[in-house]
Amino acid sequence: MLIDRLLRQGAITELVGPLSSGRTSVLTLCLRAATRRGACAALVDVDHTFDPGSAAAAGVDLRRVLWVRGEGRRHDALKAVDLLARCPGFALVALDVGESAPRLPLDAAFRLRQAARRSGVALLVLGARRVVGGAAALSVRTRHDRLAWVGSGPVPHRLAGMRTGLHVVRKQGAPWSGKAERLWWTA
Amino acid sequence: MVDGLSRLACVRVECFAAAAVERCEPGLREQPLAVVTGAPPVTRVVEANAGARAAGVRPGLAEAEALVRCPTLVRRPASPEAETAARHALLEACLAVSPRLEDAAPGLVHADLAGLERLFGDDTEIGRRFRRHARAVGLEARVGIAGTRAAAGVAARVGPPVHVLAPGGERAALATVALGALEWRAELAATFARWGLATLGDLGALPRHGVGARLGPAGLAAHDLAVGVDRTPFRVWTPPPFWEEAQGLDWEIDTVPALVPVLERVLARLCARLAVAHLLIEVLEVRFALVSGGHHARSVALAAPLGEAGPIVALLALEIEASPPPAAVTGVAVSARVVPRQAVPGGLWRPPVPAPRDLATVLTRLTLLVGGANVGTPVLVDSHRPDDYTLAPFDGHAAEDDAPSAERGGETTASAVAGPLALRRLRPPRPVQVDTHDGRPARVRDASGLDAVIETAAGPWRLSGRWWDTPAWAHDEWDIALPDHTVWRLSHDRLNNQWLLTALYD
Numbered sequence: 001m002l003i004d005r006l007l008r009q010g011a012i013t014e015l016v017g018p019l020s021s022g023r024t025s026v027l028t029l030c031l032r033a034a035t036r037r038g039a040c041a042a043l044v045d046v047d048h049t050f051d052p053g054s055a056a057a058a059g060v061d062l063r064r065v066l067w068v069r070g071e072g073r074r075h076d077a078l079k080a081v082d083l084l085a086r087c088p089g090f091a092l093v094a095l096d097v098g099e100s101a102p103r104l105p106l107d108a109a110f111r112l113r114q115a116a117r118r119s120g121v122a123l124l125v126l127g128a129r130r131v132v133g134g135a136a137a138l139s140v141r142t143r144h145d146r147l148a149w150v151g152s153g154p155v156p157h158r159l160a161g162m163r164t165g166l167h168v169v170r171k172q173g174a175p176w177s178g179k180a181e182r183l184w185w186t187a
Numbered sequence: 188m189v190d191g192l193s194r195l196a197c198v199r200v201e202c203f204a205a206a207a208v209e210r211c212e213p214g215l216r217e218q219p220l221a222v223v224t225g226a227p228p229v230t231r232v233v234e235a236n237a238g239a240r241a242a243g244v245r246p247g248l249a250e251a252e253a254l255v256r257c258p259t260l261v262r263r264p265a266s267p268e269a270e271t272a273a274r275h276a277l278l279e280a281c282l283a284v285s286p287r288l289e290d291a292a293p294g295l296v297h298a299d300l301a302g303l304e305r306l307f308g309d310d311t312e313i314g315r316r317f318r319r320h321a322r323a324v325g326l327e328a329r330v331g332i333a334g335t336r337a338a339a340g341v342a343a344r345v346g347p348p349v350h351v352l353a354p355g356g357e358r359a360a361l362a363t364v365a366l367g368a369l370e371w372r373a374e375l376a377a378t379f380a381r382w383g384l385a386t387l388g389d390l391g392a393l394p395r396h397g398v399g400a401r402l403g404p405a406g407l408a409a410h411d412l413a414v415g416v417d418r419t420p421f422r423v424w425t426p427p428p429f430w431e432e433a434q435g436l437d438w439e440i441d442t443v444p445a446l447v448p449v450l451e452r453v454l455a456r457l458c459a460r461l462a463v464a465h466l467l468i469e470v471l472e473v474r475f476a477l478v479s480g481g482h483h484a485r486s487v488a489l490a491a492p493l494g495e496a497g498p499i500v501a502l503l504a505l506e507i508e509a510s511p512p513p514a515a516v517t518g519v520a521v522s523a524r525v526v527p528r529q530a531v532p533g534g535l536w537r538p539p540v541p542a543p544r545d546l547a548t549v550l551t552r553l554t555l556l557v558g559g560a561n562v563g564t565p566v567l568v569d570s571h572r573p574d575d576y577t578l579a580p581f582d583g584h585a586a587e588d589d590a591p592s593a594e595r596g597g598e599t600t601a602s603a604v605a606g607p608l609a610l611r612r613l614r615p616p617r618p619v620q621v622d623t624h625d626g627r628p629a630r631v632r633d634a635s636g637l638d639a640v641i642e643t644a645a646g647p648w649r650l651s652g653r654w655w656d657t658p659a660w661a662h663d664e665w666d667i668a669l670p671d672h673t674v675w676r677l678s679h680d681r682l683n684n685q686w687l688l689t690a691l692y693d
Contacts, residue, residue: 020673028606050611
């Protein structure tokens with residue numbers, strides 16, 4: 001399963017990609033997988049961009065999601081992730097660092113990895129570019145593949161879906177074949 | 188009356204006013220302490236602890252005389268708040284052992300032991316349990332157990348700290364107790380001495396009506412005590428719906444940093460009481476008595492029920508810094524609304540969830556870090572308006588009753604549909620200028636440098652709501668694709684004729 005390869009207990013997975021590349025949809029997929037089996041997930045959202053409506057439509061059980069809004073304060077968001085990563089019992093702790101996040105200091109990144117390792121939490125870091133560096137066990141880049149529109153005639157009626165390509169950038173003992181994966185998302 | 192079946196315990200804290208002060212300042216336990224009242228030069232001792240009594244300090248002495256008898260005597264003013272809090276603390280500690288209690292007097296609790304032997308063991312073990320719970324809330328108690336409250340009360344005053352009188356043998360046991368071992372009013376003690384009475388047995392051997400005729404109600408009560416008979420009904424104490432702890436201050440405090448250690452001590456005592464009763468704090472109210480005679484109250488609703496003083500003190504400190512007392516503080520009282528501590532066993536087939544204690548601590552720290560309004564679980568509002576949601580307190584166990592569903596999504600192959608496309612919201616929405624062609628968006632620009640031809644636009648979807656009310660809204664929504672491969676949700680506010688980028692497909 002894709003989710004099992006993406007989320008590894010006690011390790012950091014990094015999901016990077018430009019806007020509209022599908023990385024938020026992959027995050028939603030991970031939240032759904034965690035909450036649908038009865039576990040709790042936490043999302044630290046630096047730029048307050050999480051959309052509960054589309055998450056619920058994707059099947060995420062919102063009652064099991066702890067949402068922490070960073071309101072643009074990256075330092076506080078990092079502290080929040082550190083706290084959550086040290087709390088055993090969360091199946092998934094996700095950090096959405098936003099679009100222009102600087103790279104994490106090396107000590108902070110390895111501190112996060114150590115915290116996740118001790119508590120057994122799967123830590124997912126989402127951003128436009130890599131910020132965790134060598135502390136991540138797996139880094140996956142999402143790429144906009146194609147869009148599909150529905151409608152006859154010169155103008156479409158609606159957006160039908162989007163295809164995302166997943167490419168492994170770094171893997172450290174992660175069970176990933178190295179072959180690019182493609183995912184279809186329906187709008 | 189002794190029926191040979193009922194067993195009652197008397198839990199007694201000696202020198203209660205001094206014990207209440209020691210509970211607030213545990214360092215005083217090792218020193219001779221006198222609780223005094225009245226303004227100098229007529230300050231008098233109202234209570235003294237064991238150390239002070241050993242040096243000859245007795246209630247009723249003038250402060251100056253007490254100091255002559257014990258030069259190292261520590262004096263503290265009587266604190267009704269501390270005594271009330273200690274009285275409740277003792278009752279609550281006893282409540283953890285027996286559900287039927289009687290609040291007989293400050294520092295004196297009677298407990299019905301019916302049925303407890305099956306839970307806790309014999310009378311001695313129950314007595315030890317009372318003492319342990321009392322010690323947990325900062326009070327050193329003596330326990331007497333007998334068939335009546337009177338006999339148990341005498342047993343609590345004399346003998347070992349846990350003194351059990353065998354069923355049916357109460358009167359014989361009481362008969363050997365010296366009258367001097369108990370506290371009597373001075374005139375009563377003098378009369379007993381004049382009559383040549385040395386033990387309770389001597390007093391009990393006298394005819395009751397004769398003692399009553401000569402000594403009045405006080406004599407009758409003394410005779411009942413001597414023979415171990417209860418004449419009054421057992422008045423069951425009902426715990427209050429809120430829990431309070433208070434401390435008066437010897438000096439005025441006018442800065443917030445100086446208040447924090449006081450709050451810490453008061454909350455630590457409250458949390459110790461709640462821990463004994465298996466309760467957690469849900470809402471906390473702190474009330475400061477001001478030097479001006481007024482009060483300043485603040486209330487803190489916790490993100491999750493807590494039983495530890497540390498995180499609550501941090502929250503209270505923030506609250507007080509935001510709204511400091513308008514005058515110097517002379518007393519602190521905290522009152523808590525509580526909820527039962529829940530043991531969460533979980534299910535064998537369920538994934539683990541955060542332990543309530545860990546979760547409560549993490550939520551409190553997160554609240555301190557990013558603010559209470561930014562921590563919670565999203566709840567969708569039943570509305571057609573896009574992005575309409577609220578945040579509710581997160582409870583990891585709230586959804587436990589629902590069976591987890593099998594996860595079928597995420598098993599993807601090269602051509603599989605993984606799920607719906609997610610949105611990233613722009614909060615607040617980004618105002619843009621849009622050129623239209625044939626009523627459809629054709630070009631989008633904004634002040635930050637965005638200037639792009641819209642490659643594809645799908646829509647509009649017309650949404651509106653609350654047209655019957657003042658915050659009416661009406662939008663036309665479009666999905667637009669730009670040349671940089673980004674796909675946005677564009678909204679046209681029909682009421683204000685404004686174009687907004689509200690979300691991004693990602």
